[in-house]
Amino acid sequence: MPELAHHHPALAHQFENLAQQKEASTLGMWVFLVTEILFFGGLFATYCVYRHWYADAFTAASRELIVWAGTTNTAVLITSSLTMALAVRAAQTGERRLLMTLLAATMALGCVFLGIKAFEYYSEYIVHHVPGPGFQFEAEHYRHAQLFFSLYFMMTGLHAIHMIIGLAVMAVMWWLSYRGIITAEYYNPVEVSGLYWHFVDIVWIFLFPLLYLIGRHAH
Amino acid sequence: MYFFLVAIAAFFSLLIAGLIVYYAVKYRRRAPDAVGTVVHGGIVLEIAWTVIPLLISMVIFVWGASVFFAMSRPPEETMNVYVVGKQWMWKFQHLDGEREINELHVPVGRAVKLIMTSEDVIHDVFVPAFRVKADVLPGRYTHIWFQPTKPGRYHLFCAEYCGTRHSGMIGEVVVMEPSDYQAWLSGGAPEGSLASAGEKLFADLACNTCHRPEAQSRGPVLQGLFGKTVTLQTGETVVADEAYIRESILNPSAKVTAGFQPIMPTFQGLVSEEQLLELIEYVKSLR
Amino acid sequence: MPLPPQHYLNNGYGVKSWLLTRDHKRIALLYLAAVTFFFFIGGAFAVVIRLELATPAGDLVSDETYNKLFTMHGVMMVFFFLIPVIPAVLGNFLVPLMIGAKDLAFPKLNLASWYIYMLGGLFTLYALVTGGVDTGWTFYTPFSTVSSTTKVIPTALGIFITGFSSILTGLNFIVTIHRMRAPGMRWFRMPLFLWSMYATSLIFVLGTPVIAITVLLIAAERVFQFGFFDPARGGDPVLFQHLFWFYSHPAVYIMVLPSMGIVSEIVAAFCRKQVFGYEFVAFSSLAIAVLGFLVWGHHMFIAGESVYAALIFSILSFLVAIPSAVKVFNWTATMYKGSISWDTPMLYAIGFIGLFTVGGLTGLFLAAVGLDVHVTDTYFIIAHFHYIMVGGTIMGYLGGLHYWWPKISGRQYNEALAKLSAGIIFVGFNLTFFPQFVLGYLGMPRRYHAYPPEFQVLNVLSSAGASILGVGYLIPMVYLMWSLRYGKVAGSNPWGATGLEWTTTSPPPTDNFTQTPIVTQEPYVYPRVEGRVA
Structure with missing residues (x-):
């Protein structure tokens, strides 16, 4: 039996060999990311429709966001994608110490992102830009600016939740590397988690210009 | 058109049902271990039963679309009535100032256009006898038009679920002879137009x-x-x-x-x- | 003939061996229990609805209660029964068996999706026992967000959570079908049920996230007073309908595609013959899945969309009817010169073809936009989608359940009772829903608690049919349970059918096959017996 020759502790019983298991989990993650695209896609579609209808109000509201924070966060996330990619590389080559360092760096950058995001939320809370009865905005754009901020909190909030899940996944990966379960032969969990992490970054890459930048220079 | 479609639907349903029953009886299993004859699929047959339904459905489409166009284009001269839906009543405003609730009086033979909006949630004006129906949306105006041909009282329903008393949000369209309609108008409130x-x-x-x-x-x-x-x-x-x-x-x-x-x-x-x-x-x- | 000594059912008896199982077959049975539970809850609501509608006045229950009844009937039936029923029960059981694998690609994920489903179900049950919800299963805004005072949030969360169960099941099937096929099992050697499962999974994966985000927006609008869909706060209620139907129309195909797969299997097995036009049937499943995503606007012809949008959605809706017609013709042609046996599954399959044809053809009425204006939001719609969902999905499901029951349980049910109940269901169903077509044409609007007296005769007919239908659904419960203990032992292949699932023992062992099967030919090849052309 070929399975016996290749029997690896990480091989699940339903698979014939590790290669099949790796292909299956990678494909599984890709399919999952497709569902995530559709999930955010619904929000993006809603945003684009309203932005098209209420361009003036959305531009005015967009100018109230803290651009330097958004820009910094973009840089932070792109850097974390780099450390993540390097971590996958380190896992492939079996460099355990380096892998753990890079995973820790990725997590640290993720935390920085969330910290800056929390600061932004707090600033918006102080100036009454959180939708609801306490919402304040110039009367002319009051209703549609509120719509903008509703979408802003919904989209960035869901993104932040994805970041938190990503951090938890990274922590598990770190633990697996620490225990020596991740090896050059079996590094697939790191690779698949990396796919997820990059996806969450890409969502931000779309969120940032849509929410912070478009229409900023107009008028 | 409806009955043309009923005919098509009945024809195909009976064709399929007939064939199934006929085959089921004719080719019933005669021995416990008998197997079916191998019949190779025919590409001609497949194309035929793809294209023929396609053509039939396109005919229906064009027909349905032309009916819809006629429905969505009111004639030039219409008698306009404003409609406001709210939970759970219909308010009608005639141009000359007449106001009605849950009852709409119109003269026979005139094209009537309803300009409709809602105060709260989505409602829907549906007069089955006139084959018209349209959602009534908050914050927008939608239109329907109809030309009553026979005097009488016709049901008016709310056809978009709108809450607890949805099924009570009904009324009547009262179609009157023009002379009766004038009489009814002059008996109304003198509020001005x-x-x-x-x-x-x-x-x-x-x-x-x-x-x-x-x-x-x-x-x-x-x-x-x-x-x-x-x-x-x-x-x-x-x-x-x-x-x-x-x-x-x-x-x-x-x-x-x-x-x-x-x-x-x-x-x-x-x-x-x-x-x-x-x-x-x-x-x-x-x- | 005894049962095989080792099989998945006697591999452990404890509660833990079930609740922590990773065996796809046991998970399928967990789902079977759960969906049956939700089916009878949803069915109980339907009984009260039909009782209320037996008289024109709203006398049995109050209007508020009635609105909650039809809402919960819709929510339970659509999200907790019709959508999961075939993929989660029969799909879970059969996908690995049919492709010759030991299990699905992600067994733990499979178990997790059952727990997610149950959690979503609990949220919805919580909403039910603490007062119910009255928005209709469609949750149209702004009624659902600003007007309704009932338990919208827990229901929305229940649907949101259950959505992830669908997504994970679909993901699991896609990966399994791509990566786990036995040697020699090429794409065009797969049974048609797998093709339909694959198409269904695509819809799960592509459509469900959109409904998830949509109901999340509803919940957020209620909790945080955001204004996504409320015109008073700048939103647009019609946008909600677009998002909602983008999922909920394809969801109809989630319900009916698996049934079509089952019918293809049953027709082939009971005619002992290759399915006529195999490739056409396989590709029509994919065509339905793809086109199904492009027709959502036909739910909104009267909802204020533009005339041109309506026309485009109308023509696309006609196109989606074509692959369905192709399937029906191919099944009928499969029977030609077959060796047809009238066992219960075949009765259900024939019932499916008949009812689905009626449901599909009445769909043409609704796709014709001029006619749709008159019959939409009336009982015509109700009758149409019940013909597809109940006549289609449930007939297919029951057919499949009877067909594979010997495989699942290892035992045969009482054939006479099964035939009787199939007949009762067919008659009861038609009596319930056919009068509703007429009611709709005459103009009776849907979701009405009380109605004008001239509609009473047809409503009474419908209510009478519903009681027959209810009895028809209870009988299989009884004899299937009975057969678990007292049924005749079935053997590996009681129907003399082809397919990998019939090559292993009944019930199958935990790992499905004693050795990995190797596939050498197309599906549905029956050996010819010389001199016996049936």
Whole structure:
């Protein structure tokens, strides 16, 4: 039996060999990311429709966001994608110490992102830009600016939740590397988690210009 | 058209059912271990039963679409009635000021156009006898039209689920001979026409301080505005229809006419849906 | 003939061996229990609805209660029964068996999706026992966000959570079908049930996230007073309908595609013959899945969308009817010169073809936009989608359940009772829903608690049919349970059918096959017996 020759502790019983298991989990993650695209896609579609209808109000509201924070966060996330990619590389080559360092760096950058995001939320809370009865905005754009901020909190909030899940996944990966379960032969969990992490970054890459930048220079 | 479709549906249902029963009896299993004869699929057959239904369905499509076009294009001369739906009643406003609740009187033979909006959630006007139905949306105007041909009382239903008393949100369309209709009208309340109510409101809200008939006022001239194309500050153009006038009252800075400053305050919350309709009718009446 | 000594059912008896199982076959049975539970809850609501509608006046229950009844009937049936029923029960059981694998690609994920489903179900049950919800299963805004005072949030969360169960099941099937096929099992050697499962999984994966985000927006609008869909706060209620139907129309195909797969299997097995036009049937499943995503606007012809949008959605809706017609013709042609045996599964399959044809053809009425204006939101719609969902999905499901029951349980049910109940269901169903077509044409609107007296005769007919239908659904419960203990032992292949699932023992062992099967030919090849052309 070929399975016996290749029997690896990480091989699940339903698979014939590790290669099949790796292909299956990678494909599984890709399919999952497709569902995530559709999930955010619904929000993006809603945003684009309203932005098209209420361009003036959305531009005015967009100018109230803290651009330097958004820009910094973009840089932070792109850097974390780099450390993540390097971590996958380190896992492939079996460099355990380096892998753990890079995973820790990725997590640290993720935390920085969330910290800056929390600061932004707090600033918006102080100036009454959180939708609801306490919402304040110039009367002319009051209703549609509120719509903008509703979408802003919904989209960035869901993104932040994805970041938190990503951090938890990274922590598990770190633990697996620490225990020596991740090896050059079996590094697939790191690779698949990396796919997820990059996806969450890409969502931000779309969120940032849509929410912070478009229409900023107009008028 | 409905009965043409019924015929098609009945024909195909019976064809399929007939074939199934015929085959099922003719080719019933005669020995416990018998197997079916190998029949190779025919590409011609496959194409035939793909293309023929396609053609039939395209015929239905064109027919259905032309009926729909006729339905969505009212004739030039219509008798307009404004409709406001709210949980859970229908309010009708005739142009000459007559107001009704859950009952709509119209004369036989005239094309009637309903201009409809809602105060709260989505409703839907449905008069089965006239084959018309359209959603009534908050914040928008939708239209239907019909031309009653026989006097009588016809059901009017709300056909979009709207809450607890949805099934009680019903009324009647009363179609009357023109003479009876005139008699009914003259027996109504002498409030004056819808446009005159709008005119009074226009003065009460001090709209007339800026919107004046002469060209050099602070606000655009409204005389002859309705139905015209307006050029906006942004260079775009819009047609001044009911929806545009409504938006300009509630959210004036959204679409400012070229050459004017966005100084008009919003009337959001100050005028009801019914008052809005009066104002719109007043603007329409300014020729 | 005894049962095989080792099989998945006697591999452990404790509660833990079930609740922590990773065996796809046991998970399928967990789902079977759960969906049956939700089916009878949803069915109980339907009984009260039909009782209320037996008289024109709203006398049995109050209007508020009635609105909650039809809402909960819709929510339970659509999200907790019709959508999961075939993929989660029969799909879970059969996908690995049919492709010759030991299990699905992600067994733990499979178990997790059952727990997610149950959690979503609990949220919805919580909403039910603490007062119910009255928005209709469609949750149209702004009614659902600003007007309704009932338990919208827990229901929305229940649907949101259950959505993830669908997504994970679909993901699991896609990966399994791509990566786990036995040697020699090429794409065009797969049974048609797998093709339909694959198409269904695509819809799960592509459509469900959109409904998830949509109901999340509803919940957020209620909790945080955001204004996504409320015109008073700048939103647009019609946008909600677009998002909602983008999922909920394809969801109809989630319900009916698996049934079509089952019918293809049954027709082939009971005619002992290759399915006529195998490739056409396989590709029509994919065509339905793809086109199904492009027709959502036909739910909104009267909802204020533009005339041109309506026309485009109308023509696309006609196009989606074509692959369905192709399937029906191919099944009928499969029977030609077959060796047809009238066992219960075949009765259900024939019932499916008949009812689905009626449901599909009445769909043409609704796709014709001019006619749709008159019959939409009336009982015509109700009748149409019940013909597809109940006549289609449930007939297919029951057919499949009877067909594979010997495989699942290892035992045969009482054939006479099964045939009787199939007949009762067919008659009861038609009596319930056919009068509703007429009611709709005459103009009776849907979701009405009380109605004008001239509609009473047809409503009474419908209510009478519903009681027959209810009895028809109870009988299989009884004899299937009975057969678990007292049924005749079935053997590996009681129907003499082809397919890998019939090559292993009944019930199958935990790992499905004693050694990995190797596939050498197309599906549905029956050996010819010389001199016996049936």
